[in-house]
Amino acid sequence: MRSWLRLGVLRMAVVCGMLASASAFGQDQPLHGDPVHGKAISYTCLGCHGIQGYRNAYPNYSVPKLEGQHPEYLVAALQGYRSGERSHITMHSQASSLSDQDIADIAVFFAGKPLQPGTHAATAPAPPQAAAICVACHGTDGVAIVAQYPTLAGQHEDYLTRAIEEYKTGARKNPVMAQMAAPLKDADVEQISEFYSQLTPSLHTEERPYTRLTVGR
Numbered sequence: 001m002r003s004w005l006r007l008g009v010l011r012m013a014v015v016c017g018m019l020a021s022a023s024a025f026g027q028d029q030p031l032h033g034d035p036v037h038g039k040a041i042s043y044t045c046l047g048c049h050g051i052q053g054y055r056n057a058y059p060n061y062s063v064p065k066l067e068g069q070h071p072e073y074l075v076a077a078l079q080g081y082r083s084g085e086r087s088h089i090t091m092h093s094q095a096s097s098l099s100d101q102d103i104a105d106i107a108v109f110f111a112g113k114p115l116q117p118g119t120h121a122a123t124a125p126a127p128p129q130a131a132a133i134c135v136a137c138h139g140t141d142g143v144a145i146v147a148q149y150p151t152l153a154g155q156h157e158d159y160l161t162r163a164i165e166e167y168k169t170g171a172r173k174n175p176v177m178a179q180m181a182a183p184l185k186d187a188d189v190e191q192i193s194e195f196y197s198q199l200t201p202s203l204h205t206e207e208r209p210y211t212r213l214t215v216g217r
Helices: 002-026 035-040 071-083 089-095 100-111 157-169 175-181 186-197
Strands: none
Touching: 035 100, 071 089, 071 100, 157 175, 157 186
């Protein structure tokens, strides 16, 4: 069993590396994000992503934490919502009006100081069997080893569950994740989501600089 898992992890690591290389080769020089401008145009984003414990409605699940994420991944996610590769009405509406430069600026603002891969790998707990193959891309400490993939450490458990379900149903279109998510049972998804949500250091929620109740205080 252990040798099978090691082989699966090795295969996934090769796939991650190939996809990352192909993505980098097929794109123009990445835009340099300006966090100051990103903050200035993120006021609507902070309405959901700047509130601790804020939840998406219908279906109901926690809005993801973004601070500490790789900005390259946030760029890819926003582009996916803009193009419709990710299915979410509000996010598509928000992203559809953004230019590539706007997306780069917003991504670098929300990412803040990204968590670094491998920093706490030696002290991270062993993943459950269901998550053993995930570490090839998402790291043993939950920090993605490739910037185009999401860091999962400390992310909301219910959000991770929702994301996996969307890969299974095709609401998120990603050939690798669709293949990985397809055979997962509900118990497997629960194990994976619980494991990654409890890892530290973790992602955080970017706090809004002010609210209607705090202005003028």
